[in-house]
Amino acid sequence: MELTTFPLLSAVIFLPFLGALAVLLSDHRNAAASQVIGILFSLASLGLCFAIVWLFPLGPGMAFMESHSWIPSIGARYILGVDGISLVLVTLTALLTVISLLASWDEFGSRSGLFVMLMLSLEGSVIGVFLALDLLLFYVFWEAMLIPMYFLIGLYGGPKRVYATTKFVLVTLFGSLLMLLAIITLGINFQVQSASGDLSFALSDIQNYGLSPGASWFCCIAFLLAFAIKVPMWPFHTWLPDAHTEAPTAGSVILAGVLLKMGTYGMLRFLIPLFPNVIADIGGGLLILSTIAIIYGALTAMVQADIKRLIACSSVSHMGFITLGLFSLNPEGVLGGAVQMLNHGISTGALFLMAGMIHHRTHTRLIKDLSGMAYSMPLLSTVFVFFSLSSIGLPGLNGFVGEFLILLGAFTVSPIMTAIAALGIVFGAVYLLWMIQRVFFGPPKGGGPVDNSHHDNHLDSGGTHEASNSTGESKDLSILEIILLLPLAIGVLYIGLKPAPVINLVRPPIIEIVEKSKEKMKLDNEKRNLEIPPIPFDQEERFR
Amino acid sequence: MSAGCLGYPEGTGAIYEYLGSVIKQPIHAEHPPTIYWIVTILPGLLGIGLALLFYVPGKSPEPLVSKVFGFLADLFVHKLYLDELYEAFVVQPIKMLAQFCSQIGDMFILDGFLHSWREVFVFWGKAMRRLHSGQIQASLASFLAGVFILLSYILIRGGTWN
Numbered sequence: 001m002e003l004t005t006f007p008l009l010s011a012v013i014f015l016p017f018l019g020a021l022a023v024l025l026s027d028h029r030n031a032a033a034s035q036v037i038g039i040l041f042s043l044a045s046l047g048l049c050f051a052i053v054w055l056f057p058l059g060p061g062m063a064f065m066e067s068h069s070w071i072p073s074i075g076a077r078y079i080l081g082v083d084g085i086s087l088v089l090v091t092l093t094a095l096l097t098v099i100s101l102l103a104s105w106d107e108f109g110s111r112s113g114l115f116v117m118l119m120l121s122l123e124g125s126v127i128g129v130f131l132a133l134d135l136l137l138f139y140v141f142w143e144a145m146l147i148p149m150y151f152l153i154g155l156y157g158g159p160k161r162v163y164a165t166t167k168f169v170l171v172t173l174f175g176s177l178l179m180l181l182a183i184i185t186l187g188i189n190f191q192v193q194s195a196s197g198d199l200s201f202a203l204s205d206i207q208n209y210g211l212s213p214g215a216s217w218f219c220c221i222a223f224l225l226a227f228a229i230k231v232p233m234w235p236f237h238t239w240l241p242d243a244h245t246e247a248p249t250a251g252s253v254i255l256a257g258v259l260l261k262m263g264t265y266g267m268l269r270f271l272i273p274l275f276p277n278v279i280a281d282i283g284g285g286l287l288i289l290s291t292i293a294i295i296y297g298a299l300t301a302m303v304q305a306d307i308k309r310l311i312a313c314s315s316v317s318h319m320g321f322i323t324l325g326l327f328s329l330n331p332e333g334v335l336g337g338a339v340q341m342l343n344h345g346i347s348t349g350a351l352f353l354m355a356g357m358i359h360h361r362t363h364t365r366l367i368k369d370l371s372g373m374a375y376s377m378p379l380l381s382t383v384f385v386f387f388s389l390s391s392i393g394l395p396g397l398n399g400f401v402g403e404f405l406i407l408l409g410a411f412t413v414s415p416i417m418t419a420i421a422a423l424g425i426v427f428g429a430v431y432l433l434w435m436i437q438r439v440f441f442g443p444p445k446g447g448g449p450v451d452n453s454h455h456d457n458h459l460d461s462g463g464t465h466e467a468s469n470s471t472g473e474s475k476d477l478s479i480l481e482i483i484l485l486l487p488l489a490i491g492v493l494y495i496g497l498k499p500a501p502v503i504n505l506v507r508p509p510i511i512e513i514v515e516k517s518k519e520k521m522k523l524d525n526e527k528r529n530l531e532i533p534p535i536p537f538d539q540e541e542r543f544r
Numbered sequence: 545m546s547a548g549c550l551g552y553p554e555g556t557g558a559i560y561e562y563l564g565s566v567i568k569q570p571i572h573a574e575h576p577p578t579i580y581w582i583v584t585i586l587p588g589l590l591g592i593g594l595a596l597l598f599y600v601p602g603k604s605p606e607p608l609v610s611k612v613f614g615f616l617a618d619l620f621v622h623k624l625y626l627d628e629l630y631e632a633f634v635v636q637p638i639k640m641l642a643q644f645c646s647q648i649g650d651m652f653i654l655d656g657f658l659h660s661w662r663e664v665f666v667f668w669g670k671a672m673r674r675l676h677s678g679q680i681q682a683s684l685a686s687f688l689a690g691v692f693i694l695l696s697y698i699l700i701r702g703g704t705w706n
Contacts, residue, residue, distance in 0.1 A: 167658070241650075299642040300642065
């Protein structure tokens, strides 16, 4: 079988699940063996992603499509496909999983087996979300992701882990169930209108039939709610700081790096193309919510005492930028949003990884207990500042590219909102640089951090411990840690200095999505014209 | 001040003349009125003169300056209190707003709303549990209440479900 005919996408999804099974069947009480298996399988998955990148034909349309009947009685199909947007996110997921597994090498002792299984299951589910082109299949992966994440936070998290994980799952489930109702509505709408009278949940099928205004509104709001909770948009964001603060480092990296992107990806892949009329109607409101998220997230980040919680709040702000770009509904803004998904995954993933490294050394994440780390750990401090600057959006680093495109796109729609949103960049610099000043450049505390390699994370009280700084010697970044951070740093610089390859990868599918949204808008308008007077033409002009 | 003396960057002064060979496109500027020249140089000269006047080797000029200029000196010593004004009118309000968003907005209003749903479910759960007491009368009462609600709904809708 040639590589091009090989079901690459299925392999990328199921290889991690296979790895989880292998860990289960092996002696999963043997921490080292479980971790080696986990890392090998996640590396294999990453290798397959690189193969897809290598073979990927640049341009619009889906590549490496797989389509099989799955549950014929309800019209569910197993349809997978990859375009530039999903390829970027799938590769990011695979990369961050490898990094997270390596970063957690000796963190959980005899419980490593289950941890590795959960991480691999999470990877498979998330990749499934990014590749599924059947709504029911998408929903299955979307929900499947909750299970490993629930246990990752609930079993391996901080002291308030049970509260955090319950909140995360309940809030997410609430949105997801509404989305399921909307998916069923769309399937039945297809069945009623199609000549064959069959049920179908395939995106390509559903997109070809118009929806009545009532059904459009219900489905759009249901999808929007599910995605808005996952992003999270303001005011659905309060689960995020709790989940991040209590999650283990690996969980936080994946949560910030890719799980939040599931929401924005869903908006881009399903929400905007399926309900362009409603999105155009409520687009102004969504821009306002995005702008509130940017400012509100930044403000709450300023007063956080815990590094991880601060980065989590900053994520609310940064995700606000992404939704601002997406809901500007023009190619520049949407492109900026898509590029920023990748950028945020890299920068914030790296910041959470480094917050974990700091915690590992000092037993604390409280800013007031950390000071003068730049004197004892110059390399760690420098790298942390580097990723912070990328998160702030310093020109030359990746964050700038995405934010610039977003602001460019949003400006054509609402200059006022854009001006307010730009203030979020200033606030971003304020909370991150202020945190850096206090953590790295204050007077050094005691004799420096201690070597804490045998520290058992699950018993740790998170940010509540006083810094342990009376004994031991300073320990800057180890070789392994440098190796873990290096690909992310290369990503930051590469996208910052030469964004064209990423933009060329992402731009064609975005143009296609905008075009398809226009077509769907016409279909919906035809359907709407049968029932109510025609809508003003300028609404279609929202999609340039 | 030196730039003012030399007439830069008006395009007609000595520095411009000197840079003439480097600046490819000549700047066509009219010669500025003499008053501009005076206004740019005079404050500098005055400053130098004052400094000489107050300068006493080995001694801080601050007491003397304070004596002569009073509150004006204090104003300049404290850089027009710009830092204090910035702290009071920019930093503190933003900090207060941030505290409000975090403590009141997130923890009280949004989380409070979320937690209130938990209370609603717990309340209803407890209320419903009373109906499942094991007594046949309670079950029958709830059954009859359900039938009554359904029949009322059908009657209100004119005898149909839809």
